Amino acid sequence: MKKNFILAIDLGGTNLKIALFNLQFRLKARKVFSTQCFAKKAILIQAILDSVENILKENALDLNAVLGLGLGLPGPIDIRRGIVHFFPNIPGWKRVGLKKILERRIGLPVFIDNDANLMCLAEHKLGSARGFMNAVCLTLGTGVGGGIIIEGRLYRGVDNAAGEIGHMPINEHGSNCNCGGIACLETYIGNKRILSYAKRIFKRKISLEELSLLAKMGNKGAKDIWSEVASRLGIALCGVVNLLNPDVIVLGGGIANAGRVLFQGVRQTISSRAMSIQAKHVKILKARLGNDAGLIGAAIMVKEGVRL
């Protein structure tokens, strides 16, 4: 039987998304489950298995039609051995050999990687970073993740832990970060930080979407908040630009929807503070693949992994 499909899962702190792609990475089916109730490791693993069974059944496919399963996971991964080091936002996972567990239970080749790496892979293969040799991709959400393309290939570092742009310090002193660091970019521009700041300014709870909308309508308070986010993101990116001299930086995730005020602010900070040669060249673009970038990247990983 011809293996015409790829299964991809994007596991986050709130959702488990599963999708079925064809070999050209076209989305054939997609389902979302809440992970809030999967508190225990064994239950979460069972939920992964159930989601695979469920999507195959709904699409009247059997396993023989599937090339493999790729998972994008919210934490550091040892890809060579298929081990989850830990998940910063999901308790109970420590050195879990997830690849082997799933391969044994499902009977398919399984590939796992960090979600930010896969988002970067997808944006480079099919999105905004396509055609560029040296690219840096960021996902701006609860956490600030990143991935790096060097000379056309995903750069992983010695422990597959490269790309943690959210944990570059932008000040000597500042708040403690979940990662153990101090004054990391994420402590300034993580979703929660922006929302709590906005709540102080507007004296009520406000969503990121509303904050973006208000800024687009010219509201000064909202514009100021985004300008500050842009400035701090821009300062961290000055370090990245001077260090890596990339062709392009791609911004994805919820915060990247803030629009012009954010992108203009980032560009302005880089053009005024980064070194002239590096700053002149680098493009700052919005991610093109949206929320499905992680799923698409997981599917790409499977196709490339099986081919190797």
Next chain:
Amino acid sequence: MKKNFILAIDLGGTNLKIALFNLQFRLKARKVFSTQCFAKKAILIQAILDSVENILKENALDLNAVLGLGLGLPGPIDIRRGIVHFFPNIPGWKRVGLKKILERRIGLPVFIDNDANLMCLAEHKLGSARGFMNAVCLTLGTGVGGGIIIEGRLYRGVDNAAGEIGHMPINEHGSNCNCGGIACLETYIGNKRILSYAKRIFKRKISLEELSLLAKMGNKGAKDIWSEVASRLGIALCGVVNLLNPDVIVLGGGIANAGRVLFQGVRQTISSRAMSIQAKHVKILKARLGNDAGLIGAAIMVKEGVRL
């Protein structure tokens, strides 16, 4: 006639060093000229030509015995076209096609690159970074330069301007840097900054060597100064470690002679502030090739360049 020798030049703001290597990168001869009096571009180019003629004559060699000339230069270089963009500390150089000028005048293949890149190349080929796949090398002097080895090869970035670790900001606000940036690492730990700080503490002029010696003898003022340098260098390196997840960071240049107080301080900052997986792996080593690293790197570039 067999081409058994390579000529290498390391041009700095104060000195022009020229050396003769054999094809195994053994130093056969070496001369130093002051560049202080070569204020004009034409005079400096003539001094390069004279130094080549001089070293060949003194060693009774003719041009036919030489494979090529490599130059390490103190500024951003377009290596593909052999053009000097500019020198931050030598006036009068702007978009100079130095490779062509020298090839025409000398009649040898000429290769030019940034001095920090060449130091990194040398340390990776023959020094402390040897055998590591992913390495970051720093030269700590008047300026703070750097080079990056990715998967065993020098990583240059899109404009050959990667590796500018000295120009990663470590604070949002701070002093203006020569590069146009604000609060760059170099504004805190460049030679001049350290010396002027030491002068304030000791109420007299003091050299880097003396400052290192005092620290080794346990002088509190000197130890405090180096601890602060180590902490700031360490903070910038936390960003590098979290971003690139390298195997090794090699520290060279005058400041790297401060010894234990500096290296311990850097290691401590990284182990306490960088992410655990990345911090656990990375080694912080002293450069092994000393002041000749730039010359050796220039010779390596010639051999690799001619072989291509």
